[in-house]
Amino acid sequence: MRVHGETALSGRFTSVSTPSTAPTRGRRLRRSALGAALVALGLCSLQTAPVQAEDDPGQPVDIAGAGIAALNALIQGLFNSDIVGQTSKVLGGDGETYWLTNHLRTDLVPTTVLQGLGLGDVVPGLGLGGGSAGGTPDDGKRREYLVVWAGDNNVLDRSGKQLTNLPDVVTPDLLGKGDQIGPDFFAVVDATKGSSSYGKVVNTVTVGPLVENEPHHMQYIWHKGNNIFAGGLFTDVTYVLDTSKLPELKLKHVNLPTDTLCGSVPDAYWVTKDGSAYGTYMGGPDVPGPCTYSDGTTRIGNGFAGSPGELVRLDENGKTVYEAPATPETAENEQRCDNIPQLAAATCANPHGIQAREDLDTLVTSDYNEPRNIILNPVQAPSSYLRRPTVRTWDISDQDHPKLKAVSFLPDGPRVGKVAHQEEPRAAMETTVTNLPGHKGAFAETMQGGAIYYAPDITAGKPEWREVFDLTTANKQADPSRNPYGGGSNGGWLQTSLDDKYLYHAVAGRQPSGTDQGSPSYILKLDIQDLLAAGTDTACDIDTIEETVNGGAESDCPAITDILPAPGGPHWGALDNLELGDDGYFHETKDVKRIAYSNYFVARTGLNGDHRVCLVDVGSDQKLTTDPGFKDESTGDTCIDFDRESWPHGDWGPAKPHSMLFVTADDDIK
């Protein structure tokens, strides 16, 4: 077994040379202490159970015991006395070791919390650091955190505008640390209103050894006891994290490409009440050709990041339980489904969004596109028909054996797209279910089509989807000065409020191009109460061009409650379902008073975003207001900026925040 990186001291890149600005004298003292500590650590390591190849893959094999944890903290603290943390490791199914390393800021985390993690007693006793070592005074507030899955932004200026001089002498050390690829990480941000560290990154948890995962989504909402499931698009890995001891995170499992042979490119997750999860794998089988699923049936796919994708059932620790085909055994021909390379049986099955109603034994996925074939130049895009117009419903009455139940092709709307993939049904990125027992419907939105669809009954054998809102309406209200054309508006996150009254939608906007002035970016909030109240007798249907501009004419059509301008290109969001009770503990609530959103999509596509994460308050009038108190700790600007030089894990520079969750420690929620 090969171990990437070195010990539990650090991630792969920082070794013991974590950047430090400590004065020379301090550095000398620390070197002496380091030597002693390394000896001690070595002794402790001998006593720690070594990772064995025959250990059960996927089970944690080296979560540092108290002694190791203390020494980890010491070592990390030697070069920056404000940073402590532990590393957790698991053995992957490929025999490699994967890890997660915490970098907690002791100047921001209360002493009592550090003590709870087994770290609080160590640092003060060493007398090494500055006055802030040893944690902050406990203000008595339990903490709620925003956990953000972020990718290192390895910006390579390939334009060559700032070319480095050719070295006169070629040595093995041509690269400086600043040139190395940084680790991807989870940023743990204090999201507790009124806390002294509100908006500050109290911990960054780096993953290793894999870099350039292209961090993507986690589950949509967190509930007490849930692990976090987080996917890497490019590495085809799902990381499963234990949140019970936040602000610290622990690695429970890594699900590798070889654990999901019939699918690739994990997109999003839905965690069920038992803590297990479903994941959408957007891309085709790892290897082109036939793949046999858990149900014994076989489909032929055109390979990694191609088609057809699949639905994967993962246990609570992230081990694969079941791989279910997302495409039926016959070709999907109702609308054009292109695959490149071609498949004998065409399919639109590239599941992206996923949500479920366990009480209805139904899960919904929305198909976005065949991942690898969206080329970077829209003018030369190989086919508009790679953007999918389909939504799938699944029977999850036997949760560990999901079955595809229906494939629905979203109907075209009255608007004529400037290009074929801006027709209303194209690129069904996200779906969201209703939540209350009396409601059986779900929504879907199309990133390129610029439309929102609704099916009043997802339990039906053939759910009936209809367009209920066109983003042209919202564009017009958001910016009356521009042509409101809704196609290509790049809508992303779609989420019903937990009380089923509202629908939230993040719209990144369309970039200006030529004579096209583009479209605005905003967070949209729609009132869906009348629509849901209609039950299966829904009348709303956007079927005239006037309705695309003015909103649906039918009385039950969604109405705009608010549009929050969101410069920077919002793509993803999350509801804050945690509320601090009078008892001082957090409780889950359906009365959501806050949401978060992030401005980042996938950089190489050109739809990047400004890498900020913002919090938005929901007023009693249901209006949205950006929280001015959620500020960047360096710039003081509203929203926190991931384009910063320094992180707790080092000076790795800008990062790309893709998704986020509101989470709290187990002990802090009832």
Place this chain on the structure above:
Amino acid sequence: MTTSSRATALRVGVAVVVGGLLVGVSAYAAGLGADDQHRTGNQLVRDWSARTDGQQVLGGRRTPGVPSVQRLRHDDVTFTVTVAPARPGPNLVRVDSTHDHGVSTGSTTEKVPVLVGTGEDDLVRAQPRPGTDGLWAVVDLPEGSGTVLVTHGRSHRLPFIVETGTDAVDTADWVGADGPECVAVATASALAAGQVPSGCPASALSASDAGSVRGIVRTLVDRGIEEIAVEHDESARSLAAYELVQGLAAEAGVRIVSPDAAPGERNALVVLGGWATAARDLAAVSSTPLRQQPIRSDGTWLAPWLLSPGVVDSTAGAMLALDFDIRDQGAQEFSQTLGKYFPGQLPTGPAYLAWRSVRGDAPRPLGLYAASRAAYMPASSGHANHETTVAWFPGGTVTPVGSLDAS
């Protein structure tokens, strides 16, 4: 001083300067061999400029037999010029420029071509080659040293001196279709502070590449393939690989078919040509209308030397058998080093392996890797400055998807 005195002084001054220049050039000429003294004055000045105009030289020295990598900034453009093998005779020149020159001609903007040669009489246009990046041209260099000229606009000539020595070698492999791969490998070796290989990779099938090809065929056979369409070219490496595939297929009862034949039910394409032929042949298919493209149930599998973005981009997704992962620390160091010093050059498998060989890093066990673009959204304007990439494979990924036994 009177006006006439000033004029006289000016004339004398100019004469002194010109005389000095002539003396300097003559001294330079006197220092050259007898043949060189037949050069024109312009050539001498160019040679002089090629050594003194601020050209950066990788490694600080121009050494015969070591690819000459030089960089010169002119106006607001930086040219990086690689000349290999830096021996007498035909040499392959790679040009990377930081700027796409636009010249408006009415309603269209044309790029100003880059011409390469050794004098005004032999300038040829540097062209892109399939399967790789950069612009390429062939120049004929004399023994001892020669000056490669790279044009910048109509009148500017940027000179780069190349020491070629006196050892005549056969440079045909360097300037042929597989030359860019050869240059990439040689440059990577030099960049790793190692010795530059004397030969080119396409001249023979290495044991490790043979293992990879063997692994691919065994995997396909195990998966139930019925026929393998094989693309190859006439290089020694490709022919040897083709022979290997034929033998393995025959043992397994699998048909070998032409890539032009209509695929059967269980068919895969195995590509064994070099960068140029592979990219060209793959692009010829992928550029046809989708409905006219052959349906290959088991996809496209590339020889390991074809891990080059220029080749992978020519098809939609490919499988390879590799003994490294692009996310290995060594592979990252390589790609970051290229990114730092040669941002116009994307990492490739053969170049990395040359680097790895110099650095002494151990190979991984052979594994299956999926290479594909994975952009997920069409580009829109205005975000280029924020662009980030997978360093090794911009806009895509090379992901391990399984192990295999190549024995």
